[in-house]
Amino acid sequence: MISQKLINQVQSCADKLTNDLVHALQNSPRCPTYRSIPPDRLIELKDDLYKNLGRWLGSRSKSAVETRYLKLGRERHLEGIPLCEVIAAQSITKAMLLNFIRRCMPGASEELNLEYELVCSISEFFDEVIYWVSVGYQDAQHARLMSPPEIERRAPKPSRKLEPVGVATEETREELPVSRGGDIGEASG
Numbered sequence: 001m002i003s004q005k006l007i008n009q010v011q012s013c014a015d016k017l018t019n020d021l022v023h024a025l026q027n028s029p030r031c032p033t034y035r036s037i038p039p040d041r042l043i044e045l046k047d048d049l050y051k052n053l054g055r056w057l058g059s060r061s062k063s064a065v066e067t068r069y070l071k072l073g074r075e076r077h078l079e080g081i082p083l084c085e086v087i088a089a090q091s092i093t094k095a096m097l098l099n100f101i102r103r104c105m106p107g108a109s110e111e112l113n114l115e116y117e118l119v120c121s122i123s124e125f126f127d128e129v130i131y132w133v134s135v136g137y138q139d140a141q142h143a144r145l146m147s148p149p150e151i152e153r154r155a156p157k158p159s160r161k162l163e164p165v166g167v168a169t170e171e172t173r174e175e176l177p178v179s180r181g182g183d184i185g186e187a188s189g
Contacts, residue, residue: 006118007054009104010097014050021046021096030088033081045072049093057121065128073136077144083137087130094126 010017022042025034034042048068056065076086098119 004054006101006104006115007057010050010100011054013100017050017096017100018043018046021093024092024096025089028088028092031085031092033085034089037079037081046093050097053097053122053125056125057118062128065125066132069129069132070136070139073133073138074140075136076133077137077140083134086133086137090126090130090133094122097122 022039025031025042026039028034073086077083101115101118101122
């Protein structure tokens with residue numbers, strides 16, 4: 001059984017953990033784009049993680065993790081954050097959480113098994129998070145590739161059939177402007 005005492009400590013320290021994590025993300029050389037995300041938005045996301053971690057660890061609801069982190073992956077793609085930074089942010093989050101748990105453990109031998117079980121469960125959780133964030137990110141990327149880019153939508157379509165280069169027809173000779181010097185394609189000169 002996972003140590004409910006440790007989970008309660010994580011949840012009770014969620015504010016401090018969140019503030020430390022936001023600071024780490026915005027100063028990490030692996031996550032430079034995270035500086036563009038408003039701290040309030042990061043705080044909201046990480047508070048959600050820390051406060052609901054106990055619920056996930058207790059229920060092991062993979063569908064809840066899937067739903068939440070598919071959405072996060074899509075959001076990060078739409079915000080223009082590279083996937084490597086999204087994964088680095090999750091790794092930083094995991095490392096900070098595991099370090100917090102190690103510091104909170106009193107070191108009693110009877111609780112070492114509980115700590116080990118909690119660490120394994122958190123690692124499994126973050127493996128799921130990284131997978132689903134990546135899938136959501138990839139889905140958003142694929143959807144963007146499937147829709148025509150803005151430039152193509154605005155580009156004028158050719159109104160007539162283009163002839164191969166070097167082949168002039170009567171139709172094309174009449175339409176091309178001729179300069180005073182007789183050069184085709186120049187309107188003045």
